[in-house]
Amino acid sequence: MNLLPALEPATDEACCAPAGMPALGAEEAKQKAVVFKALADPNRLRLLSMVKAESSGESCVCDLTGPLELGQPTVSHHLKVLVDAGLLHREKRGTWAYYSLVPGALEQTAGLLATL
Amino acid sequence: MNLLPALEPATDEACCAPAGMPALGAEEAKQKAVVFKALADPNRLRLLSMVKAESSGESCVCDLTGPLELGQPTVSHHLKVLVDAGLLHREKRGTWAYYSLVPGALEQTAGLLATL
DNA sequence: CTCATACATTGATGATTGTCAATATTGGGG
DNA sequence: CCCCAATATTGACAATCATCAATGTATGAG
Numbered sequence: 001m002n003l004l005p006a007l008e009p010a011t012d013e014a015c016c017a018p019a020g021m022p023a024l025g026a027e028e029a030k031q032k033a034v035v036f037k038a039l040a041d042p043n044r045l046r047l048l049s050m051v052k053a054e055s056s057g058e059s060c061v062c063d064l065t066g067p068l069e070l071g072q073p074t075v076s077h078h079l080k081v082l083v084d085a086g087l088l089h090r091e092k093r094g095t096w097a098y099y100s101l102v103p104g105a106l107e108q109t110a111g112l113l114a115t116l
Numbered sequence: 117m118n119l120l121p122a123l124e125p126a127t128d129e130a131c132c133a134p135a136g137m138p139a140l141g142a143e144e145a146k147q148k149a150v151v152f153k154a155l156a157d158p159n160r161l162r163l164l165s166m167v168k169a170e171s172s173g174e175s176c177v178c179d180l181t182g183p184l185e186l187g188q189p190t191v192s193h194h195l196k197v198l199v200d201a202g203l204l205h206r207e208k209r210g211t212w213a214y215y216s217l218v219p220g221a222l223e224q225t226a227g228l229l230a231t232l
Numbered sequence: 233c234t235c236a237t238a239c240a241t242t243g244a245t246g247a248t249t250g251t252c253a254a255t256a257t258t259g260g261g262g
Numbered sequence: 263c264c265c266c267a268a269t270a271t272t273g274a275c276a277a278t279c280a281t282c283a284a285t286g287t288a289t290g291a292g
Contacts, residue, residue, distance in 0.1 A: 023162075023165040023166055023168070023169035024161060024162045024165035024166075026158065026162070029158035029159070029161045029162045029165075030158040032158075032161055033155070033156055033157055033158040033161055036152050036155040036156040036161075037156040039149070039152040039155075039156070039229075040149055040152040040153040040155070040156040041149055041249090041250075042142065042145035042146040042148075042149040043145070043250085045140060045145045045148055045149055045152075045232065046139075046140045046142070046145045048232050049139040049140035049145075049232045050139055050140075052139070052232055053139035060268085060269095061268070061269060061270095062267095062268070062269090070250095070251075070252095071251075071252055071253085072268085072269075072270095073251085073252070073253085073254095073269090073270075073271080073272095074250070074251055074252070075269095076269060076270055076271085077250080077251085077270090077271090078250090080270085092258090092259095092269085094258095094259065094260075094268090095258075095259050095260070095267065095268045095269075096268065096269080097268080097269060097270090106229045106230065106232065107229075107230075109229055110226035110227075110229045110230065111226075113155075113222045113223075113225055113226045114222065114223075114226065116161065116164050116165045116168055116222065157279090157280080159280085176238085176239095177238070177239060177240095178237095178238070178239090186280095186281075186282095187281075187282055187283085188238085188239070188240095189239090189240075189241080189242095189281085189282070189283085189284095190280070190281055190282070191239095192239060192240055192241085193240090193241090193280080193281085194280090196240085208239085208288095208289095210238090210289065210290070211237060211238045211239075211288080211289050211290065212238065212239080212289095213238075213239060213240090
């Protein structure tokens with residue numbers, strides 16, 4: 001009985017293992033990275049935290065601009081990034097714009113980590 | 117009987133609510149953003165996925181360079197970012213460097229979202 | 233000691249991003 | 263119709279980042 005092909009299947013060089021396919025496609029990875037890109041800024045994390053902490057469930061820009069030491073256009077820009085990432089929802093009523101967490105969005109994002 | 121102070125407590129202007137404090141401190145936010153910054157790149161997500169998919173629990177750089185269409189220095193750089201973020205562990209044995217998931221790191225990161 | 237291999241580091245470059253000042257837009261009040 | 267308040271958009275600029283080519287470092291083989 002030969003004992004040659006016991007350890008390696010057919011690879012000529014060894015190191016650890018063939019490592020298989022990336023397990024996460026390039027397109028899929030780019031998609032998921034968009035959400036984490038939105039979370040990759042301290043001020044955006046604080047915005048999310050403030051919206052989440054609001055008992056009414058929503059906050060207007062005028063309330064979010066103060067606590068952060070940022071100008072109003074910058075806050076608007078960050079909010080847009082969060083909306084584009086699917087984390088916040090925007091509703092305009094009168095002169096004001098109200099932002100609220102998209103239900104389940106944070107949980108779904110947490111799920112992205114589990115299914116890497 | 118006056119009916120003035122029925123809706124507002126003492127704020128001179130109204131819109132939604134005083135919004136309280138950021139609920140997430142500036143320093144704390146910066147700290148958490150570091151982890152998400154590390155996740156905010158498609159190729160780093162793929163690297164994590166490949167390391168996680170490895171049955172042995174660890175991968176060497178030589179296995180990770182191929183599937184991604186990146187040069188070896190770039191892969192090394194991405195791995196360093198992931199190590200610095202506390203997501204990957206690096207162990208050098210002989211000529212090879214083996215990367216493995218830090219146990220519980222992904223779960224802990226998911227927890228960051230829950231406690232925003 | 234010499235050489236080749238596996239990986240890290242450095243320096244440079246183009247692309248992306250966070251921020252602000254200025255301006256535009258939209259809606260309400262007189 | 264005109265003005266003001268709240269928000270969004272644009273343009274510009276500095277900073278950060280992803281990538282690569284070149285080089286450095288260490289380890290094992292001969």
